[in-house]
Amino acid sequence: MSAIEVEQVLRDKRTWIEEQRRRQVPRLGLERLAVSESDARVGARELVSALAEEEAARLGVSYRRIRIGGQRTLWGSCSSRGTLSFNWRLVLAPLEVLDYVVVHELCHLRVLNHSEHFWRLVEQRRPEWREQRDWLREHGPELLAFKASA
Numbered sequence: 001m002s003a004i005e006v007e008q009v010l011r012d013k014r015t016w017i018e019e020q021r022r023r024q025v026p027r028l029g030l031e032r033l034a035v036s037e038s039d040a041r042v043g044a045r046e047l048v049s050a051l052a053e054e055e056a057a058r059l060g061v062s063y064r065r066i067r068i069g070g071q072r073t074l075w076g077s078c079s080s081r082g083t084l085s086f087n088w089r090l091v092l093a094p095l096e097v098l099d100y101v102v103v104h105e106l107c108h109l110r111v112l113n114h115s116e117h118f119w120r121l122v123e124q125r126r127p128e129w130r131e132q133r134d135w136l137r138e139h140g141p142e143l144l145a146f147k148a149s150a
Contacts, residue, residue, distance in 0.1 A: 023141065034073045037088065037148035041068045044091040044098075051102045052084060059125065061109040072144060075136060076101045078108035087149035093135070 001009075010017070045068050056062060064082035069079075070089075078087045084105045090098045103125050111118040122129050136143075 023073075023138075034149045035092070037070070040091050040148060041088045044068050044086060044088045047091060047095070047098060048084075048086050051099055052106060055103055055106050055125070056109075059106055059110060061106055062108060063106070075140070076105045078104055080112070082109065087110045087144075089146055092143055092146060093139070096128070097132045097135050100126055100129050101136075104129070 009119050045066065047088055048066055048068065052063065053064060062082070063078075066086070067083055067085040067129055068088050069085055071085070071087045074085075075087050075090060079085070084102075086101065086105070104122055107118060107121045107125065126132070
């Protein structure tokens with residue numbers, strides 16, 4: 001792509017870029033936290049494990065293992081082999097948000113896609129799930145940008 005083409009894309013996308021920049025203003029106060037990544041991972045594993053164990057029993061599903069990672073774009077995932085993976089930064093979000101992501105991934109053990117059936121199941125388990133998803137959409141970029149202390 002030439003410099004002229006880059007300039008044209010920037011002009012064409014200026015409004016969108018400005019909106020994204022406005023959304024990147026820190027609002028959660030995370031910069032004041034002195035949290036190590038290892039401590040956050042331990043905390044995330046403890047919370048996720050407790051929530052997953054309780055909700056899996058209610059849903060009548062079982063999972064193979066829980067993995068806590070540092071994904072740059074995902075909050076959680078569910079493999080076909082039953083591994084539930086979660087982003088350690090979820091421990092910095094409100095508990096309701098973490099809970100929603102755990103329930104979302106557990107529901108994938110019953111319905112492997114994002115069909116209407118899947119979303120009905122999520123709705124049965126967490127009627128307020130849209131609020132949690134919206135919180136992640138609003139504040140997720142700030143969480144993903146968070147750098148833990150050494």
